[in-house]
Amino acid sequence: MPPKSRPATLDVESVTRWRRRAGERPDEILNAALDEFLAKGFDAARMEDIAARAKLSKAGVYLYFDSKLALLQALVDREVKPIAHRATALMRAGHADPIAALRLLATFARGTVADPRLMAVPRLVISIAGRFPEIAERYRLEVVERAIGGLTALIAAGIAKGDFRAVDAGVAARMLAGPLILEALWRHILGGAPLAPDIAATAAAQIDILLNGLRPDARPEPTP
Amino acid sequence: MPPKSRPATLDVESVTRWRRRAGERPDEILNAALDEFLAKGFDAARMEDIAARAKLSKAGVYLYFDSKLALLQALVDREVKPIAHRATALMRAGHADPIAALRLLATFARGTVADPRLMAVPRLVISIAGRFPEIAERYRLEVVERAIGGLTALIAAGIAKGDFRAVDAGVAARMLAGPLILEALWRHILGGAPLAPDIAATAAAQIDILLNGLRPDARPEPTP
Amino acid sequence: MPPKSRPATLDVESVTRWRRRAGERPDEILNAALDEFLAKGFDAARMEDIAARAKLSKAGVYLYFDSKLALLQALVDREVKPIAHRATALMRAGHADPIAALRLLATFARGTVADPRLMAVPRLVISIAGRFPEIAERYRLEVVERAIGGLTALIAAGIAKGDFRAVDAGVAARMLAGPLILEALWRHILGGAPLAPDIAATAAAQIDILLNGLRPDARPEPTP
Amino acid sequence: MPPKSRPATLDVESVTRWRRRAGERPDEILNAALDEFLAKGFDAARMEDIAARAKLSKAGVYLYFDSKLALLQALVDREVKPIAHRATALMRAGHADPIAALRLLATFARGTVADPRLMAVPRLVISIAGRFPEIAERYRLEVVERAIGGLTALIAAGIAKGDFRAVDAGVAARMLAGPLILEALWRHILGGAPLAPDIAATAAAQIDILLNGLRPDARPEPTP
């Protein structure tokens, strides 16, 4: 997903002046756009700066994208598809052992939240959601709903299997996802230092509380 | 900078409505600005529309606020102070009976999240956070940190009192707050229909899970 | 011409709240306007600042002057009349002894050039001459032409009387006035330190050169 | 900041006129700006009119100059450099025969004063001097001081050489320059008809008076 850096080797091709394959350009431009959009916001970002960051002239950008808005849409597009797939796949894989799956997911998600690159598009979507509700909706349906839905299904499976008692699976799912969202918001949008710096420990603590509750007479199962 | 407010005496003259209402104007303008900022985003919002919404000429706004950015800052200012106080007060009130306090808080918070007016400024802050990090930071410190901190303290108090077992109080706090944030994001930013339409039931379910966990052998205490 | 300061004595009148006599206001306003016009230029000067300097509200100025331009015109008016008279009178007085008159005039003029207050309106006129040619013309006719004319007449009288040889009186007049203009321009417009700090000596030297020339075989008459 | 000028080669293509003439544009714009500034004054001049006069869109001007003020500064810059050089060179050339040099200079200067194009920047500088003292200072130091300094040096050289008697060289220099300044002010700023229409005769008269004085017993050397 990060733009492939040009190889530094001097092979046959590099004898003739390197000609950038057109295929790479759009991605480079999108990356530049993403950076600028995040730093300044969609409206305040200037096409000129995006172009410069992509090492292109202002007019050059228009060879690949029709407008500034098209950049935004393409940006969301580019991220939506693979993520949706991955998320669904991951979720489905865990129906056999819901508890193990939860642990896995929590750690995985915490890692994701820690990676600024992966958080970039979500941040962008959130910042422009008021101005372009359709984009926000698309993202909600394709990414967020799928993620929460998958999580809910996972817990529902656990209930069906008898691993969990009968609770509102949606509520439980949100108790797992919520803290992650909060962490993401806190770090990447509000600019705070990590609330939970020790990812593994925090994930374990969260799962422990989720499984065993806060009751003093609970007999918490230690994280393996 | 705002002109001195007219005296509040109730003499004969004040029966007829003032045509010039200096004292109320700043608030009216801020409300108008909030609406426009939310609908279009900070940059895309036009001072002219804000003025019109406040039933003022474009130049009139500048009698009360120095610039567009000043509007944004005043907007955050206006909400930060009372909220911070309220949050702290509320939290402190609950140290005697942490469990009851949790229930109270959860319901209260769900109500807050459901109110678009109360969510307006948070939405705004989130949308401009990338462009004005200092504003985001201010909001984070004055509002979010205080809220999470209070919640953490509440749970820590419960642990000390023996009502809760010894867990990471911060993690537990975030498991309470996270789902609310998620709900807020979902509804007010991503434009989704409520995930948890039955506020009371959801709050109860959330507290139940938080207290008793998901283990099938838990004996959940019914919500009173 | 400078605004009379309010007397600090506590006489009968000051028992009743001091009421500024309307008659003084216009002058105070004009003074304020002059200051602002000089500091910022006519266009960049703000009515609000002028009002503030005159200790009046913005609207208050309009009770006395119809517009910003009216201020400018009134300003020139106020200075044109007395100066024109004075200059003419002075000039006429010197026809008896042209050489003595020249000496007198030169010293007098150097004193004038040194006084920033007296130079204020000329500066103003020069700065707005391009924008309001009629004002410049008025000033030229009423002040400058009269001054140079008077000087020329004085020298012509000297020629007629046999005190001077037959030269172009206009040229000679300008050789007297020119250095003064140059000094004024240098000091008050270009902001330079005085070219001729020792006014008396300079005036004497100037007259000496004017009378006796630069020829090495001249026998300069010492300044008395 | 101005874009690189197109290469000056004279190939087939350059027969057809360039529609985009980046290289010439800055100068065209400056000329337009000068005209507008002089006609209306710096503040009252509109960028739109300047652009129109330069046959450019409003925005086009900003491709070459950052702001209105930048135009003003560039304008002064453009004139300051060559003038300073020229003035110094001219002055130095005359040390051999100071009297001849004076005659030459006087005629040359009168010619300069008669040319509205050459007077444009001085006029502009004078009109904005109050508002932008740094620009005025720059002009004073680079142009006026140099000119007067050169003239003074010239006369001092004449004194050293024995061509002139020992007078204050600065005073004498100002008696030469002053009338020119006065003429310039009169014509180009106050809008008067030439005081000295016959340039040659006037210059001669001025030099005559300067050399021989007004004494009736002087034996003026005729202008050759």
Next chain:
DNA sequence: AATGAATGAGGCTTCATTCAT
């Protein structure tokens, strides 16, 4: 494919001036 040059549209802000009190 790529760009330097150019522009139309539009936004923020300022300010002289007016008006109701």
Next chain:
DNA sequence: TATGAATGAAGCCTCATTCAT
């Protein structure tokens, strides 16, 4: 007489977008 409040008109500057090369 005096002013706080308000506004219409205008100007500077920016920027997404286009065009000719």
